[in-house]
Amino acid sequence: MDTKALFKLGYGLYILTTQDAGKNYGCVVNTVMQITSNPLQILVGVNKNNATHDALLASSICNISVLDDTAPFALFEHFGFQTSKSVDKFAAWPQIKISANNLPYLTEHTNAYLSGKITSTADYGTHTLFTVEITDGDVLAETPSLTYAVYHADVKPKPAAETKPHGYRCMICGYVHPEDNLPEDFICPICKHGAADFEKL
Ligand SMILES: Cc1cc2nc3c(=O)[nH]c(=O)nc-3n(C[C@H](O)[C@H](O)[C@H](O)COP(=O)(O)O)c2cc1C
Structure with missing residues (x-):
C-alpha cells in the first residue's frame, strides 16, 4: 500500500x-x-x-x-x-x-x-x-x-538545499527527526502522528 x-x-x-x-x-x-x-x-x-x-x-x-x-x-x-x-x-x-x-x-x-x-x-x-x-x-x-x-506547497518553508537535513521528516507537519534511526513507536512531538507518516530524508 x-x-x-x-x-x-x-x-x-x-x-x-x-x-x-x-x-x-x-x-x-x-x-x-x-x-x-x-x-x-x-x-x-x-x-x-x-x-x-x-x-x-x-x-x-x-x-x-x-x-x-x-x-x-x-x-x-x-x-x-x-x-x-x-x-x-x-x-x-x-x-x-x-x-x-x-x-x-x-x-x-x-x-x-x-x-x-x-x-x-x-x-x-x-x-x-x-x-x-x-x-x-x-x-x-x-x-x-x-x-x-x-499549505504544503507554498506556506511551509522548504528546507534549504545547501543545509539539507538528514533523518526522517513528518509528512503531516514537516517536523524533522534528525537521527538515522526512527523507532517504530515514534510519535511526532508536533502533530502526534506515528512513524508510518515519516519519510526518510
Ligand atoms: C498543518 C497542521 C495541521 C494540523 N492538524 C491537526 C488536526 O487535524 N488535529 C489535531 O489534533 N492536531 C492537528 N495539528 C497539530 C496541533 O495543531 C498541534 O499539536 C498544536 O501544537 C496543539 O496545541 P495545544 O496543545 O495548545 O492544543 C496540526 C498542526 C499543523 C501544523
Missing part, C-alpha cells in the same frame, strides 16, 4: 478555539467537515495529547476560524507547533475578537468563523471526534480558504 494516497484527500485549515477555567486554548486542525444541514452539524478530529482537546471536553463549546490563503507560516508555528500547556497563545496573538459565546476567533488571515456546542464525542484511539452543533457564524472576507495542499 502507498500511504501517500491518503495525502490526495482534500482538507482546509482551521484554528479551533475553546476555553477552560478562564484560559483560552487553540490549535491548528485540518480535520473539519460539515456532516448535516438540519441540524447544522460539523465533525472535528482532535488529538488527545493536545491541550485544546481537554479544554474542549471541559467547556463543550468551540469556535472554528477558517484560514484563508494569506495565512503565513508564523501563524502555524504559533498555533500548531507549540502547546497551550506551556504558553498563553492568545496573549501573544492580539488579532482576535470575542464572539457571543465568549470565545476568541481570529480576525486576520481568516475568511469566516463558526461557533458551536459539542453534542457528542466518539473515541478513535489517539483522537476524539467531536460532533459540534453550529450556533453562530459570520463571513469575514471573500478571500479563498487555504487548503492543506497549498
Whole structure:
C-alpha cells in the first residue's frame, strides 16, 4: 500500500478555539467537515495529547476560524507547533475578537468563523471526534480558504538545499527527526502522528 494516497484527500485549515477555567486554548486542525444541514452539524478530529482537546471536553463549546490563503507560516508555528500547556497563545496573538459565546476567533488571515456546542464525542484511539452543533457564524472576507495542499506547497518553508537535513521528516507537519534511526513507536512531538507518516530524508 502507498500511504501517500491518503495525502490526495482534500482538507482546509482551521484554528479551533475553546476555553477552560478562564484560559483560552487553540490549535491548528485540518480535520473539519460539515456532516448535516438540519441540524447544522460539523465533525472535528482532535488529538488527545493536545491541550485544546481537554479544554474542549471541559467547556463543550468551540469556535472554528477558517484560514484563508494569506495565512503565513508564523501563524502555524504559533498555533500548531507549540502547546497551550506551556504558553498563553492568545496573549501573544492580539488579532482576535470575542464572539457571543465568549470565545476568541481570529480576525486576520481568516475568511469566516463558526461557533458551536459539542453534542457528542466518539473515541478513535489517539483522537476524539467531536460532533459540534453550529450556533453562530459570520463571513469575514471573500478571500479563498487555504487548503492543506497549498499549505504544503507554498506556506511551509522548504528546507534549504545547501543545509539539507538528514533523518526522517513528518509528512503531516514537516517536523524533522534528525537521527538515522526512527523507532517504530515514534510519535511526532508536533502533530502526534506515528512513524508510518515519516519519510526518510
Ligand atoms: C498543518 C497542521 C495541521 C494540523 N492538524 C491537526 C488536526 O487535524 N488535529 C489535531 O489534533 N492536531 C492537528 N495539528 C497539530 C496541533 O495543531 C498541534 O499539536 C498544536 O501544537 C496543539 O496545541 P495545544 O496543545 O495548545 O492544543 C496540526 C498542526 C499543523 C501544523
